[in-house]
Amino acid sequence: MIAVERLVKRFGRLTAVDDLSFMVRPGHVTGFLGPNGAGKTTTMRVILGLDAPSSGSALVGGRRYQGIVRPLREVGSLLDANAMHPGRTGWFHLLSIAHSNGIAKQRVAEVLRLTGLETVARKRVKGYSLGMKQRLGIAGALLGDPPVLIFDEPVNGLDPEGVHWLRELFKALAREGRTVFVSSHLMSEMALTADRLIIIGRGKLLADTTLTELTESSTRKDVLVRSPRADELAGLLIARGAGVARDNDGGLAVTGMDAPAIGDLALEHRIAVHELTPRRASLEEAYMDITRDSVEYRAGLEPGP
Amino acid sequence: MTAPSIAVRTRDVLLFEWTKFRSVRSTYWTLLIAAVTALGGSVITAIANSNVGGGGLSLDPVASIFLAWLEYPVLALGILGLLTFTAECGSGQIRTTFTAVPQRLAVLAAKAGVAGAVTLIVGELLAFVAFFMTQTILSGGTNAISLSQPGVLRAVLAGGFCLSAVTLLGLGLGAIIRHTAGSVAALPAVIYLPLLFATLPSPWNHRIGRFTPVLAASQLVNPHPSVNFFSPALSFVVLIAWPAVALIVAGLLIKRRDA
Numbered sequence: 001m002i003a004v005e006r007l008v009k010r011f012g013r014l015t016a017v018d019d020l021s022f023m024v025r026p027g028h029v030t031g032f033l034g035p036n037g038a039g040k041t042t043t044m045r046v047i048l049g050l051d052a053p054s055s056g057s058a059l060v061g062g063r064r065y066q067g068i069v070r071p072l073r074e075v076g077s078l079l080d081a082n083a084m085h086p087g088r089t090g091w092f093h094l095l096s097i098a099h100s101n102g103i104a105k106q107r108v109a110e111v112l113r114l115t116g117l118e119t120v121a122r123k124r125v126k127g128y129s130l131g132m133k134q135r136l137g138i139a140g141a142l143l144g145d146p147p148v149l150i151f152d153e154p155v156n157g158l159d160p161e162g163v164h165w166l167r168e169l170f171k172a173l174a175r176e177g178r179t180v181f182v183s184s185h186l187m188s189e190m191a192l193t194a195d196r197l198i199i200i201g202r203g204k205l206l207a208d209t210t211l212t213e214l215t216e217s218s219t220r221k222d223v224l225v226r227s228p229r230a231d232e233l234a235g236l237l238i239a240r241g242a243g244v245a246r247d248n249d250g251g252l253a254v255t256g257m258d259a260p261a262i263g264d265l266a267l268e269h270r271i272a273v274h275e276l277t278p279r280r281a282s283l284e285e286a287y288m289d290i291t292r293d294s295v296e297y298r299a300g301l302e303p304g305p
Numbered sequence: 306m307t308a309p310s311i312a313v314r315t316r317d318v319l320l321f322e323w324t325k326f327r328s329v330r331s332t333y334w335t336l337l338i339a340a341v342t343a344l345g346g347s348v349i350t351a352i353a354n355s356n357v358g359g360g361g362l363s364l365d366p367v368a369s370i371f372l373a374w375l376e377y378p379v380l381a382l383g384i385l386g387l388l389t390f391t392a393e394c395g396s397g398q399i400r401t402t403f404t405a406v407p408q409r410l411a412v413l414a415a416k417a418g419v420a421g422a423v424t425l426i427v428g429e430l431l432a433f434v435a436f437f438m439t440q441t442i443l444s445g446g447t448n449a450i451s452l453s454q455p456g457v458l459r460a461v462l463a464g465g466f467c468l469s470a471v472t473l474l475g476l477g478l479g480a481i482i483r484h485t486a487g488s489v490a491a492l493p494a495v496i497y498l499p500l501l502f503a504t505l506p507s508p509w510n511h512r513i514g515r516f517t518p519v520l521a522a523s524q525l526v527n528p529h530p531s532v533n534f535f536s537p538a539l540s541f542v543v544l545i546a547w548p549a550v551a552l553i554v555a556g557l558l559i560k561r562r563d564a
Contacts (some may be wrong), residue, residue, distance in 0.1 A: 050564040067407075085331045102317050
């Protein structure tokens with residue numbers, strides 16, 4: 001269990017984390033989402049005792065991370081796959097970490113097998129691809145067999161097979177009753193991994209929700225209609241009180257009327273319908289709606305209407 | 306699980322730092338360069354001076370011949386010391402280190418313990434090997450030396466100790482500056498720049514000069530120390546104080562800074 005309460009972290013005049021409170025519970029994969037610069041990494045760094053909070057607190061299992069003796073047996077983490085000495089071999093990297101927390105040497109071999117790194121373990125880290133370093137970092141996080149796991153953008157650099165492996169690993173860890181907290185700036189990635197979501201923007205909490213709730217909360221619902229007599233049908237729909245918007249390729253986006261009613265109306269007037277698709281805003285769009293106002297770095301050109 | 310005792314935690318962090326220390330090449334490079342320069346320097350100086358001085362014995366064979374080697378390995382080992390910290394900052398390893406052991410002072414202390422102990426052993430080994438090589442070359446000449454002469458054993462022991470002290474000074478600087486190039490640039494400045502005080506008008510050259518690391522070291526490694534500076538015992542304290550102050554400052558900063 002991770003409890004962040006009224007957390008504030010300032011760097012000079014910049015407030016990276018602004019009065020943030022949330023809980024991460026065991027038995028779930030909790031996604032930590034937000035645009036770049038939202039404060040995800042800073043929050044995780046505070047949880048892990050790397051940054052001191054300006055105010056507020058971040059507790060793991062009810063304790064400050066800095067106060068935990070042999071913390072890797074309580075919390076496993078991977079913040080940055082490059083946070084390792086490039087001249088050291090993967091095996092020595094893990095062995096040193098194991099020693100630091102009184103973890104048995106054979107556990108090193110176990111996590112190497114689990115992450116598929118046995119064959120490169122005796123090579124220096126500088127020769128590793130980003131994906132291999134990511135796996136080594138994950139091996140380090142699993143070393144202490146901890147009940148709480150924290151990962152910052154863990155899929156970066158992994159190949160599709162690696163991404164799939166990681167998703168299944170996270171789910172398996174959560175099924176074992178562990179607390180799994182994973183950050184990402186990609187909703188699409190979290191949609192496949194997480195069941196709970198904490199969404200932040202500009203250091204503030206935007207949503208603390210589940211995947212299902214987020215999907216349902218999305219208000220944007222419409223029906224895409226294509227017809228060779230689109231203009232005529234649009235007139236009829238508007239007359240019945242529906243909202244109609246035209247998209248670029250002649251389709252009608254109809255709101256305020258469901259697909260069966262639109263189909264019946266068209267039949268009544270003997271208008272052929274070539275497509276009738278109920279649409280709901282995707283998770284991605286729901287996420288974009290929530291974070292729209294808090295995107296730190298926006299591209300200069302807004303997309304046209 | 307009951308909380309592990311202090312002894313267990315100390316062993317954890319020492320083993321952690323020791324494993325990291327012995328698994329990077331920079332450790333072996335700097336130790337090799339220290340050994341080659343130390344032994345090479347002493348042999349060359351001994352051969353060049355094997356018969357200088359004649360009957361009048363105008364030079365002290367221990368201070369001028371045997372200990373000439375000391376100047377060279379100082380930088381290599383100082384760099385070894387600072388790298389144990391700055392290499393972690395440069396690579397980001399420091400975040401892995403502080404996540405594994407959030408008690409940062411314990412990490413710094415363990416680094417000092419490991420680097421200090423290894424370089425003390427290596428330093429003493431080099432000092433005695435260099436001494437016996439020098440002695441072999443000088444034996445029979447006018448500058449022959451032996452361990453039984455007064456002050457010589459102390460000088461040889463101090464020669465090894467100086468190398469350990471400079472390693473710890475390097476570690477302290479590295480932990481303060483947290484940047485390899487910056488620390489490498491600062492190291493010789495901190496060691497040698499204070500020597501400028503020795504150019505002050507008398508008596509200030511001695512009064513301030515005795516606090517500098519180089520003159521304190523030279524008092525320690527000289528069988529016939531100068532009466533103008535501190536005694537060998539006090540010079541020993543001065544020599545310990547330099548790395549101690551650097552490490553204390555580093556220790557104060559390390560808890561406060563974001564990693």
